[in-house]
Amino acid sequence: xxxxxxxxxxxxxxxxxxxxxxxxxxxxxxxxxxxxxxxxxxxxxxxxxxxxxxxxxxxxxxxxxxxxxxxxxxxxxxxxxxxxxxxxxxxxxxxxxxxxxxxxxxxxxxxxxxxxxxxxxxxxxxxxxxxxxxxxxxxxxxxxxxxxxxxxxxxxxxxxxxxxxxxxxxxxxxxxxxxxxxxxxxxxxxxxxxxxxxxxxxxxxxxxxxxxxxxxxxxxxxxxxxxxxxxxxxxxxxxxxxxxxxxxxxxxxxxxxxxxxxxxxxxxxxxxxxxxxxxxxxxxxxxxxxxxxxxxxxxxxxxxxxxxxxxxxxxxxxxxxxxxxxxxxxxxxxxxxxxxxxxxxxxxxxxxxxxxxxxxxxxxxxxxxxxxxxxxxxxxxxxxxxxxxxxxxxxxxxxxxxxxxxxxxxxxxxxxxxxxxxxxxxxxxxxxxxxxxxxxxxxxxxxxxxxxxxxxxxxxxxxxxxxxxxxxxxxxxxxxxxxxxxxxxxxxxxxxxxxxxxxxxxxxxxxxxxxxxxxxxxxxxxxxxxxxxxxxxxxxxxxxxxxxxxxxxxxxxxxxx
Numbered sequence: 286x287x288x289x290x291x292x293x294x295x296x297x298x299x300x301x302x303x304x305x306x307x308x309x310x311x312x313x314x315x316x317x318x319x320x321x322x323x324x325x326x327x328x329x330x331x332x333x334x335x336x337x338x339x340x341x342x343x344x345x346x347x348x349x350x351x352x353x354x355x356x357x358x359x360x361x362x363x364x365x366x367x368x369x370x371x372x373x374x375x376x377x378x379x380x381x382x383x384x385x386x387x388x389x390x391x392x393x394x395x396x397x398x399x400x401x402x403x404x405x406x407x408x409x410x411x412x413x414x415x416x417x418x419x420x421x422x423x424x425x426x427x428x429x430x431x432x433x434x435x436x437x438x439x440x441x442x443x444x445x446x447x448x449x450x451x452x453x454x455x456x457x458x459x460x461x462x463x464x465x466x467x468x469x470x471x472x473x474x475x476x477x478x479x480x481x482x483x484x485x486x487x488x489x490x491x492x493x494x495x496x497x498x499x500x501x502x503x504x505x506x507x508x509x510x511x512x513x514x515x516x517x518x519x520x521x522x523x524x525x526x527x528x529x530x531x532x533x534x535x536x537x538x539x540x541x542x543x544x545x546x547x548x549x550x551x552x553x554x555x556x557x558x559x560x561x562x563x564x565x566x567x568x569x570x571x572x573x574x575x576x577x578x579x580x581x582x583x584x585x586x587x588x589x590x591x592x593x594x595x596x597x598x599x600x601x602x603x604x605x606x607x608x609x610x611x612x613x614x615x616x617x618x619x620x621x622x623x624x625x626x627x628x629x630x631x632x633x634x635x636x637x638x639x640x641x642x643x644x645x646x647x648x649x650x651x652x653x654x655x656x657x658x659x660x661x662x663x664x665x666x667x668x669x670x671x672x673x674x675x676x677x678x679x680x681x682x683x684x685x686x687x688x689x690x691x692x693x694x695x696x697x698x699x700x701x702x703x704x705x706x707x708x709x710x711x712x713x714x715x716x717x718x719x720x721x722x723x724x725x726x727x728x729x730x731x732x733x734x735x736x737x738x739x740x741x742x743x744x745x746x747x748x749x750x751x752x753x754x755x756x757x758x759x760x761x762x763x764x765x766x767x768x769x770x771x772x773x774x775x776x777x778x779x780x781x782x783x784x785x786x787x788x789x790x791x792x793x794x795x796x797x798x799x800x801x802x803x804x805x806x807x808x809x810x811x812x813x814x815x816x817x818x819x820x821x822x823x824x825x826x827x828x829x830x831x832x833x834x835x836x837x838x839x840x841x842x843x844x845x846x
C-alpha cells in the first residue's frame with residue numbers, strides 16, 4: 286500500500302491542476318445539462334397533472350397535460366413560487382441581465398477562443414479570407430452582417446478544411462446573437478391559479494377550495510372487525526386490502542375464514558370475509574339530487590386513481606368534479622420556464638458544447654503537430670492582417686497607403702476576391718490534413734490506454750444497471766430509499782469517477798488503482814452512514830402511524846347502509 290501511495294503522491298505533485306480543473310469543469314457542464322433535461326422530462330412524466338388540478342394553462346380537467354403542445358410554446362408551464370409582482374419583476378430582469386447578457390458574453394468568449402485556435406491551425410496549411418480573419422481575431426464578436434459575410438466567404442471564396450466546422454461556426458455565431466432573446470423568451474411570470482369546486486351543500490355559487498376535498502379508494506362496511514369503524518373509507522390501507530381481496534374477493538361473499546394483514550400484524554377473521562367495496566372509475570354514475578349516489582359502488586374494477594371525494598359529509602364523483610371545477614387566479618405570481626423552449630435551449634447548449642469541444646480537440650492536435658503554441662490575439666492579428674494586405678495589394682501594382690477606403694474596398698472585394706492570409710512557413714511543417722492528424726493522435730492514445738479504457742467498461746455498465754433500477758423502482762421519488770440500491774449506486778459512481786480521474790492524474794498502474802479505490806470509498810462511506818441513520822429514524826417515526834377518513838352512513842343510499 287505504501288508503494289501505491291508513493292506513486293499517487295508523485296502524480297499529485299506533477300499534475301497540471303489547471304488542466305485537471307478544466308476537464309473536470311467540462312465533465313460537470315455536460316453532466317449538468319444532461320441531468321437538467323433528464324430531471325425536467327422525468328418530472329413531467331412522473332407528475333403529468335393526470336388527476337384533477339389546475340393545468341399550466343389554468344384549465345381544470347383530468348386528462349394529462351401535453352407539455353409538448355405547440356400552442357403552449359410561450360406558456361409558463363414550469364412555474365414556481367407565490368411571489369408579489371415586484372419580486373417576479375426583479376427575478377425576471379435579473380435573469381435577462383445575468384443569464385441573457387452574461388451568458389451571451391460567456392458563450393462568445395469561449396467560442397472565439399476556440400475559433401482562434403482552429404483558424405490558426407487552418408492557416409498553417411491553407412489561407413482564409415480577410416473578413417474571416419478580421420472577425421475572429423480582431424472583432425471577437427459577430428453581427429448579422431459579419432455572419433452573412435463569413436457565410437459568403439466560406440461558400441464562394443475561401444472554404445475551410447471541414448464543412449462541419451464552417452457550418453458550426455456560422456450556427457454558433459447566430460446562436461450567440463439570438464441567445465439573450467431566447468433566454469428571455471423561455472422565462473416569464475404569470476398569476477397563480479387555484480382550483481375550486483361548486484359546493485352542493487350550500488348555494489351552487491359557493492366555491493370551495495379543491496384542497497378541502499378528501500379522496501378515498503375503498504369502503505370497509507364491517508371495519509370494526511379489524512379495529513376500525515363500520516363504513517370506514519380511505520386509501521392508506523390499499524396495499525393490505527388489495528392483497529386481501531385477491532385471496533378472498535369483494536363484498537363479503539366468501540364464507541370461509543380469512544386473514545387480514547394490517548399495519549399492526551395479521552388478524553384472523555371468522556366467516557364471512559370482510560365486506561369491502563371499491564368505487565369504479567369506468568361505471569357511469571348519476572349524481573342524485575338527494576346528495577347520494579345511485580348504485581355507486583361496483584366490484585368490477587380496482588383503480589389506482591381516486592374516483593370519489595368527500596367534503597362536508599357529501600360524496601362527489603368524477604363527473605360532478607369535472608363539470609363543476611374551475612381555476613381562479615390568485616393575487617400572487619409564479620415565475621418559471623416554458624417547458625418546450627427550455628428543452629430546446631438545453632439541446633442547443635449540448636450541441637454547442639459538443640461542437641466547441643471537438644473543434645478545440647482538432648485544433649489542439651493540429652497545432653501540436655506543427656510545433657506551434659502561440660495563437661494571435663487582437664494586437665498581433667492587426668500586424669498579420671496589415672502585412673498580408675500590403676503584400677497582396679502591392680502585387681496588384683498599388684500602394685495601399687495612398688488609396689482611399691473606397692478604392693481599398695474595391696480592390697479587396699473585386700480583384701482579390703476577399704483576399705487571402707496564411708502563415709509563410711506553413712508548408713514546410715507537419716501534415717496538412719486534419720483527418721490525418723486527428724486519426725493518428727487518437728489511435729496512439731487509444732493504443733496507449735486501451736487496457737484502462739477496457740477495464741473502466743465494467744464500472745460504467747455497473748452504473749448503468751443500477752441507474753436503470755433507480756429509474757424503474759424510483760426510491761428517491763417515492764420517499765422510500767433502499768439501502769442496498771443506494772450503496773450500489775454510489776459505489777458504481779465512485780468507480781466510474783475514479784477511472785476518469787485516474788486517466789487524468791495517474792501515470793502509473795499503482796497510482797491509478799489507488800485513485801479508483803480512494804474515490805470509491807469517498808463516495809460510499811459519507812452516503813451510507815447518514816442513510817442508515819435516516820432509515821432508522823424514519824422507521825421509528827412511521828411506526829404506529831395510521832390515518833383513515835371516516836364518514837357517516839347517512840351519506841349513502843338506503844340499500845348500501
